[in-house]
Amino acid sequence: MQDLNSQVEKAIFQALAHPMRRTILKIISSSSVTYSELITELQLSTGKLNYHLEQLEGLIEKDSERRYTLTPLGQKALNQINLINQETNASDEKYVRTAALAQKSSLQPAVRFFLLVGSAFSALIVFVWSYIAFIALTEGAPLIVYVLLPVLIALGVGLIGSLVYALLKSPEWVRRLERKFFGSP
Numbered sequence: 001m002q003d004l005n006s007q008v009e010k011a012i013f014q015a016l017a018h019p020m021r022r023t024i025l026k027i028i029s030s031s032s033v034t035y036s037e038l039i040t041e042l043q044l045s046t047g048k049l050n051y052h053l054e055q056l057e058g059l060i061e062k063d064s065e066r067r068y069t070l071t072p073l074g075q076k077a078l079n080q081i082n083l084i085n086q087e088t089n090a091s092d093e094k095y096v097r098t099a100a101l102a103q104k105s106s107l108q109p110a111v112r113f114f115l116l117v118g119s120a121f122s123a124l125i126v127f128v129w130s131y132i133a134f135i136a137l138t139e140g141a142p143l144i145v146y147v148l149l150p151v152l153i154a155l156g157v158g159l160i161g162s163l164v165y166a167l168l169k170s171p172e173w174v175r176r177l178e179r180k181f182f183g184s185p
Helices: 002-015 019-030 035-042 046-055 072-087 090-103 108-139 143-182
Strands: 060-062 068-070
Touching: 002 072, 019 035, 019 046, 019 060, 019 068, 019 072, 035 046, 068 072, 108 143
Parallel strands: none
Antiparallel strands: 060 068
C-alpha cells in the first residue's frame, strides 16, 4: 500500500507543479468543459494545451460527451490545492520565500565551475608569460617585450586573484545575482 501512496503523491505533485495545470484543474472542477472551451478560456496554443492535458492524464478524463471531468485522483489533487488555499496565512510568507529561493535551480554550480576553469587557465597563461619573460631575459629580446610582459603578468596575476576571490564569495555573490535578475523571493 505504501508503494501506491508514493505513486499517488508523485503523480499529484508532478501534475500540480505547473500553475497552468492547477488552473486547468480548477476550471474543470467548476464545470466540465470541452477542449475548445479550455482553449478559449486559457488563451493557449493547441500545442501548449495538449502538453498540459497530457500531463494531467489520470487526473482528468473525457466523458461520453467529450467534456473533461476530474477523476477521483484529480479530485484529490484539487483537494490539496483547496487545503493549501484555506490554511495559508500572512505568517507563511517568510517561509514561502525561503522555500521558493531554495527550490529555484541555481547557477551556483555552473558559476563555480567556470571560475575554477578560468582560474586554472589564467594560471597557465601567467606561467607561459613568465616562461617567455625568463627566455627574454636570458636570450635577449626587443625593448617592447621587456615592457609588455611584466604588464601582462601583472594583469594575469590580478585576474587570478579576482577569480579566486569570486570563487570564495560565489555562494553569496551568485545568490545576490540570481535575486537581482530572477526576482527576489
